[in-house]
Amino acid sequence: MSSAAVAGVDLGGTKIEAAVFDDDHQVLGSARHPTPVMGGPPDVAAAIVIAVNEACGEAGCESGDLTGIGVGSPGVVDSGSGTVSGARNLPDWEGEFALGPELAEKLGTQIAVGNDVAVATDAEFELGAGKPYHSILGVFWGTGVGGGIVLDDHPWHGRGAAGEIGHMVVKIDGRQCQCGRRGCLEAYAGRGAMEARARKRHAEGEHTELFKIMEKRGRPRLTSAVWAKALEAQDKLAAELIDEAVSALGAGIASAVNLLDVEAVIIGGGLGVRFGEPMARRIEEAMAPHVFNSAHPPEVHLAALGDLGGALGAALLARRSVAART
């Protein structure tokens, strides 16, 4: 094992992805666990510890041997103290929890915590589809719709809450969003909102294969794979809800592009990665009627690092954090 190995953890609403990387960013070991749906922050931290130890086992090392571990987390992250608050997609995590210190104690190495979307955007910028550019917008289409911004080779975080492309308004007086507001992009395109809408229409008697596919796969939720399978089966409701999501993504992403005029848009996230290249093209087409600088639209690419981008971005954060301290 390289002496410079680090681990990265992508803490998501449905799964925890941990991976150990050598200094060439190659995967030495990885593990994936479902995110606990019960309990609270300490239970989530315990599940992260298990996932990291498992990835270390595959890499042939102990967590304490790692140069550092990075965690990409939803919610509001205080990177100085390693605390995370308001992580609405995680169980009972409205308040503040000192995730960094807790993991440092249990795993015996330095922990760096960053925002999940920000680290995933950083990974695409440094090592993935964003490499050729100086300014990108990362769009992570999954349970919610997250955004990451790199301008002039530097990430832009605002006062810590930038990138909320999912809560840009695409329809005044529009649909209720799970955040409580109205007309947000996420209310049309978030997998959570799409599932809520599918359940409602199914309960009202509308035919769909979505829930049969879900049950057949033994899933409690409409995962990205379930949506993909339903589209393949030409399920009418699934197709309609995806059409609506793509139309909203086109308007929302184009709005962001009209404001920022970035060189490229990188589409990632669970749904983005699952649907792949043809969907990236559909999103690009949906953006076109709204892009103001139509002579110079941005390039639109699929995220190149796939499912592992979040963990890789977290590992990059760990490396940078260790370098800054030494």
Place this chain on the structure above:
Amino acid sequence: MSSAAVAGVDLGGTKIEAAVFDDDHQVLGSARHPTPVMGGPPDVAAAIVIAVNEACGEAGCESGDLTGIGVGSPGVVDSGSGTVSGARNLPDWEGEFALGPELAEKLGTQIAVGNDVAVATDAEFELGAGKPYHSILGVFWGTGVGGGIVLDDHPWHGRGAAGEIGHMVVKIDGRQCQCGRRGCLEAYAGRGAMEARARKRHAEGEHTELFKIMEKRGRPRLTSAVWAKALEAQDKLAAELIDEAVSALGAGIASAVNLLDVEAVIIGGGLGVRFGEPMARRIEEAMAPHVFNSAHPPEVHLAALGDLGGALGAALLARRSVAART
């Protein structure tokens, strides 16, 4: 006259504002002329020459004595060559015109050309309501709705077309915008769009004082002053169209804030300046339901430099351009 005097020109769709400033940014002389509605770019350039010479006369100098002249222009500006193209609000100015060289020849000093909204934002950032902040969004509410962005103390222009907040989509499948797209903020809030809508509803027989006030004032268009007077007179149609504009501004500005998380929003432009502080508060209220980081909304301020902000920003550009060359 100070040896470091510069002039700034704010080239707008309705008026040309020229002013001579000393090195403390104090006005030594100014002039305002209507923008020619007929002819083409050379006629506009000739009107700029007249306005600058008049401002110089008041300042007691010749244009050739000035250290430099800055021009804030609509359209796509190539600051290197001083050319302006696609200035849709100016007469017959779809193509490219070498405004900088033309003015340099006629006025006998160095000319720097920049985007009108960018220079006005810069003026507010350096000398106006944006002074206390490191990141601001300038929103210029006039014939159209323009946006200027300063992040981490630096203007962000993207690839030259950033800041098009007026063409962020606030309503998918919404109203036709004068740019040809649908659902843009400007289709609801631009003074041009508001006038088109008022004319249509007036022609359909709806009562309004708007056009009576316009005629009484001898104006060919619904100027900001006409709208302000109609609101004062509690004109129902005017109030309704302004309500709609404020609602769209609230959604659009909040969307931009959710993406960028800037410290402050500065409201300027013809309508913004005319309606003043109470309208800035109304816009802030209209933003509130859409701001995602509701615990830390941005400060919302009225532009502090008023009508002269554009000319002052252009003068700052001239100063910076001269400093860079010497």
